Amino acid sequence: SPTERDDESFVRISATTFSRNRAGQEILSISDSPLVATRSGFGGALYLGDDYGDTTKNGKLRCRLSDDVNFSENNSENGGALTSVSVSELSLESVVFSRNFGVRGGALYMQALGDKSPITSRPPAHYLTGRNITYSDNVxxxxxxxxxLVSPATAPLQRKGLSPFDISARDERRPGQTNNDDDVFFEDSSFKGNTAVDCGGGVYTKRGRLGCRSCTFAKNKVAGRLRGSGGALCIVAQSTLHGRDVRFVKNGAAHGGAVYAEDSLVDMVGGVVEGNRAALRGGGVYVNITFGTLFEHNISARLWNTSFVRNKARIGGGAYLFIGRGLAALDVENCTSSDSTAPTVHSAVSYLAACGVDPQQQRALFRSTFMSFKAAQFVDNNATQTGGALFTNAPEEIDVCCGCGGNLSHADVGRTTAGLDSNNPCPETWLRNVAGKVDGGNVLATAAT
Known part of the structure; x- marks a missing residue:
């Protein structure tokens, strides 16, 4: 039962089953409409927190669900089983979500204000901490x-940065652990057989910080062969993923068989991306960064000690990495353009030079981000057209260190190379990748090949 102390409210629920509950004006039969939830409502079984839409501050509610709490076959538009809005702290341990249905969040819908200034030197703090959580067959x-969903319209730069290697959920047995204060952090948890209609077979994140350690995403998918993104994870609008020892196995979507990131940071260390499929681009990981998007340390993706094995797509069997570059409204002596785009930094700089822009100012027009691969392995990936291991339109923004390993440090955030200058940069660890198109780049393809 709820209790109050020092202007805070506490709720604890344990050993409880929530089954076949509904929230909303229109109740639809699960058997008749398996991909559609009720047209309104929040939290088919349980609603925690303040009124929906109040984004001015986080509430005072703290809640713990533990010791075999089960949510099954619940239904609501927002959070088929559970909704959490502006909850100060939600702790989940040994909780199972299975066969729940929702529009935004088949099992769980969460809205938080977000920590505007994450600090790595203090103990970790999360709005939601989950250990030994199972999500299975939710839709x-x-x-x-x-x-x-994190409420601020624009994420501060500090929220778009890397986390230390040893991030972990808050644990009294390991005092002093540090974290960048993810909004949600899962540890020793699994997401299996979940389905999304549009984006994020497992998890969809908008402006949020998602952390995972020792988690498995397996056989999640986005329905529809030629539509939908992020078979396991879909992170958009300046979100971040901090993954440590995370496995992505046999997930599928049209773009990003395992992970789809749009203007968002993928920070993965010690990961396994295996047997994922994308009908179009990015069998394992799809990253698309538009012009002008800023990241802390200018790193838009870190994929270290991560293995890409037997992934498949039309373009970019292992990974698809796209960095957008745009030149708009230029008006330079002897060269005027109202709408010009360039596929790579190199060609864009050439265009600026032709327009008479001072060479020292050319690069200043671009806040160049880069994607870092260290001790990564690409093995047996397949592209039916081009880029068996990797496809990118900006090889100069891809930093690959084949021999790096061992003492990789969080402080090591600088570039080690000037970009990809070979179609097979790591012959000892990038092996047996295949592209179907002649000259399609068995290992690496760029927009120019």
């Missing part, structure tokens, strides 16, 4: 298992 339009 949603955005986020088959979970939907995370």
């Amino acid at each position: 949603g339009a955005l986020g088959g298992a979970m939907f995370l």
Whole structure:
């Protein structure tokens, strides 16, 4: 039962089953309409927190669900099983979500204000901490298992940075652990067989910080062969993923068989990306960064000690990495353009030179981000057209260190190379990757090949 102390409220629920509950004006039969939830409502079984839409401050509610709490076959538009809005702290341990249905979040819908200034030197703090959580066979339009929304319209730069290697959920047995204060952090948890209609077979995140350690995403998918993104994870609008020892196995979507990131940071260390499929681009990981998007340390993706094995797509069997570059409204002596785009930094700089822009100012027009691969392995990936291991339109923004390993440090955030200058940069660890198109780049393809 709820209790209050020092202007805070506490709720604890244990050993409880929530089954076949509904929230909303229109109740639809699960058997008749398996991909559609009720047209309104929040939290088919349980609603925690303040009124929806109040984004001015986080509430005072703290809640713990533990010791075999089960949510099954619940239904609501937002959070088929559970909704959390502006909750100060939600702790989940040994909780199972299965066969729940929602539009935003098949099992869980979460809205938080977000920590505007994450600090790595203090103990970790999360709005949601989950250990030994199982999400299985849940269905949603955005986020088959979970939907995370952080309210600020624009994420501060500090929220778009790397986390230390040893991030972990808050644990009294390991004092002093540090974290970048993810909004949600899962540890020793699994997402299996969940389905989304549009994006994020497992999790959909908008402006949120999602952390995972020792988690497995397996056989999640986005329905529809030629539509939908992020078979396991879909992170958009300046979100971040901090993954440590995370496995992505046999997930599928049209773009990003395992992970789809749009203007968002993928920070993965010690990961396994295996047997994922994308009908179009990025069998394992799809990253698309538009012009002008800023990241801390200018790193838009870190994929270290991560293995890409037997992934498949039309373009970019292992990974698809796209960095957008745009030149707009230029008006330079002897060269005027109202709408010009360039596929790579090199060609864009050449265009600026032709327009008479001072060479020292050319690069200043671009806040160049880069994607870092260290001790990464690409083995037996397949592209039916081009880029068996990797496809990118900006090889100069890809930093690859084949021999790096061992004492990789969080402080090591600088570039080690000037970019990809070979179509097979790591012959000892990038092996047996295949592209179907003649001259399609068995290992590496760029927009120019």
